[in-house]
Amino acid sequence: MSAIRKSLLQLMFSGSYMRRWNDKLRPVELYEIDKQAHKMIVAWMLTLLNSGGYSAPERLKLQQEVIEKGLFDYFYRLVTTDIKPPVFYRICENGKDYAELTEWVLKELRPALGETDEGFRERLAAYHRNRDRSGLADRILAAAHHYASGWEYNIIKPFNRFDEENQATADSFIARLERTDIRGVGDLIQGHAFFSDSPTAFGRFAKLCGQLRFQIRWADTPRVPETSVLGHMFLVAGYAYLLSLTLGACRARCVNNFFAGLFHDLPELLTRDIITPVKRSVNQLPGLIRDYELQELERRVFGPLLEGGHAEPVARLRYYLGLEGEGVASEFDDTLRDVSGLVRRLPSFEELHAQGNDDARDAKDGTLLKVCDNLAAFIEAHTSVRTGISSPNLQEAIARIRAEFRHRSLGGLSLGTIMADFD
Structure with a gap:
């Protein structure tokens, strides 16, 4: 590989x-x-x-x-x-x-x-x-x-x-x-x-997505460069596609992983970017954020698109964002369609890789997307620190992701080897 x-x-x-x-x-x-x-x-x-x-x-x-x-x-x-x-x-x-x-x-x-x-x-x-x-x-x-x-x-x-x-x-x-x-x-x-x-509904959606370039990630943390939510979404999408190719994923997984990465932070159009330490500071906060995101997605994104006759993009967005399927709770869940066409969550990347590497299963690698999300965050933080702009938040992110990836693999892809390149 x-x-x-x-x-x-x-x-x-x-x-x-x-x-x-x-x-x-x-x-x-x-x-x-x-x-x-x-x-x-x-x-x-x-x-x-x-x-x-x-x-x-x-x-x-x-x-x-x-x-x-x-x-x-x-x-x-x-x-x-x-x-x-x-x-x-x-x-x-x-x-x-x-x-x-x-x-x-x-x-x-x-x-x-x-x-x-x-x-x-x-x-x-x-x-x-x-x-x-x-x-x-x-x-x-x-x-x-x-x-x-x-x-x-x-x-x-x-x-x-x-x-x-x-x-x-x-x-x-x-x-x-x-x-x-x-x-x-x-x-x-x-x-x-x-x-x-x-x-129009289509024009409004394109305009809303464009506005994500004005939302800066890690907003309370000085960084160079100051990446936006929109740019981060593209970075995760690109990483997800390239890693999917490396893993030998089928065409449907490659396509789904790219577009799921491209939209994974779409709800932040409605809530702004909230860094991980803040999300972890209050036990109920992630759930409250999720509930608000879902309400606002329906009101400001899905509703207008449906009224404009764009049912298919809404259906795909729901799938990419983890809003469809039995047991699915997050965009980072591994999902596929069973023989009846219903979306089902699988417990691990390994099971998805074994059962879902077929275009007909419409699989999406949530675990891989989470890895790419963390990988993009690592690159953002590591680049800033190497440039000379550091902070406790950046150092914490680098240490946390290094520790998580050091002995981890996806299929035959060693995340520890990727981290070793940055030592």
């Missing part, structure tokens, strides 16, 4: 440093990892909307293609961070220049990527060497990209009226979105308004 190494975990995290629109006046810092999270949330919705007539295997294939191509684009962007988009687009227009840039990017990525599974690195290279972006997954990702970037730019647009590029930049996102044939894009932008006063 191939190993997940420190270099790949840090590569995924490095988008937390990458400032966006850093040549514009910004009321708040905007980071690449947050934009990627917002993009993939929108891509998930668009994928569901545009694959209604697909068979279950075809839909899973499309979802995995969207996930992988989204990650491939993210990794490419991490390496080319210093190239402004207009310059990058000019490079892309010249086949020879783009090919040379791509080979350099692939060379830079090779040491960090290692061998996640037998084909991930090869699929990434093939994707970037092939400039055809006409497939459905490519068009979905392009629409999600233009929406997430345009959403960001509409935040900073009022502060850049003096900039002669201001209106043209804002208009460019609308123009690209209006040209797409992807169903659901009109509901996102509603004409020319990213922030409509009366959004």
Whole structure:
């Protein structure tokens, strides 16, 4: 089994440093990892909307293609961070220049990527060497990209009226979105308004999710970088997908684990991020928080989506968040569907790995998601301490996660080996 190494975990995290629109006046810092999270949330919705007539295997294939191509684009962007988009687009227009840039990017990525599974690195290279972006997954990702970037730019647009590029930049996102044939894009932008006063259910959900970039994790703890809830969700999703590949998970588990990771902290849109020591300080607090989260999810998320005709996304969100099934109490429970289609909780990762590694079982690795959640928290804390910004909360988190992972494995994946990379 191939190993997940420190270099790949840090590569995924490095988008937390990458400032966006850093040549514009910004009321708040905007980071690449947050934009990627917002993009993939929108891509998930668009994928569901545009694959209604697909068979279950075809839909899973499309979802995995969207996930992988989204990650491939993210990794490419991490390496080319210093190239402004207009310059990058000019490079892309010249086949020879783009090919040379791509080979350099692939060379830079090779040491960090290692061998996640037998084909991930090869699929990434093939994707970037092939400039055809006409497939459905490519068009979905392009629409999600233009929406997430345009959403960001509409935040900073009022502060850049003096900039002669201001209106043209804002208009460019609308123009690209209006040209797409992807169903659901009109509901996102509603004409020319990213922030409509009366959004559609789809547009409102996308807007709410985007606001998670303003919620900073560990809010009372100084850290560098200050990661957001939205960025953390993408980090957990990426880790969950990569670890799923490493474990040899079936396509359904890979897809479910990514999207469950991408939405696992969605309730914090309603409660804010509460650090573990605070949650543990009062015995009844976790239960009270959970009850409030469920009430607010129904009122502010599920209800409006259902009224807008989006029953399928609500059903998937309920499954990802651990709100469906016999004995299921958390998004971190291991679940699958039995032969009758009912969701059932399994007692351990090992049982899920043995019984649920089949696309038809629609399995979700809650234990793996919890590991990835802790792994992301460890990276956040460890990076800050190594940068020179420390606190008791950060030190406690590092020590707790090290101790928990030191002698632990999932399948053939040694978490202790991952921790040893950071010694």
